Amino acid sequence: MEIILKQDVDNLGNKDQIVNVRPGYANNYLIPQGYATAATPSAKKVLAEKIKQQAHKEAKMVADAQAVADKLAGVAVAIVAKAAEGGKIFGSVTAAQVADAIEAKGFQIDKRNVKVDAIKQIGEYKAVVKIYKDIKAEVAVSVTAEAAAETPAAE
Structure with missing residues (x-):
């Protein structure tokens, strides 16, 4: 089962990463604890847009920091x-x-x-x-x- 991590999880992945896990682990632990959401097609599109915006913000922060x-x-x-x-x-x-x-x-x-x-x-x-x-x-x-x-x- 594909899931999108909402935060870093040890031995699994980092925030905003799509990972494959067993359905029981996802449905019984990760999703109820708020560590992940199901990787539906719409959730993947939202994640892609979020990553794109973060990359733009990151580039601006790096440029500003380099100027300083x-x-x-x-x-x-x-x-x-x-x-x-x-x-x-x-x-x-x-x-x-x-x-x-x-x-x-x-x-x-x-x-x-x-x-x-x-x-x-x-x-x-x-x-x-x-x-x-x-x-x-x-x-x-x-x-x-x-x-x-x-x-x-x-x-």
Whole structure:
């Protein structure tokens, strides 16, 4: 029996996929649980139209994400951190700090999409920002030491 999956089912298939299963498995488990519907000719036509529309939306999302990635690739951000004399940072620069610096440049990104190695020294680094699925952009990150405030000497 052919069915159309409404959601991913382990060891069977993914959402919007047409699969063949035994009639008992389909009628007694998959369809009543809401995991699938029967693959009638009209349901197949609806599925084909849905897949066509999703492909169009996906292409637009990829194009938009690629445009953002191209703009973001030329961006360099500077982060100021407290550091010791040797250039070692107190703590480390996190992905959230890099994300905030990128957002200050006018880009809307989520800190969970920023991947950066442990930054524990003053210097130049690269951060990878995931824009959409396989589209990523590298951002130059410059970490500088915070200027020490002059304190008057006690007399």
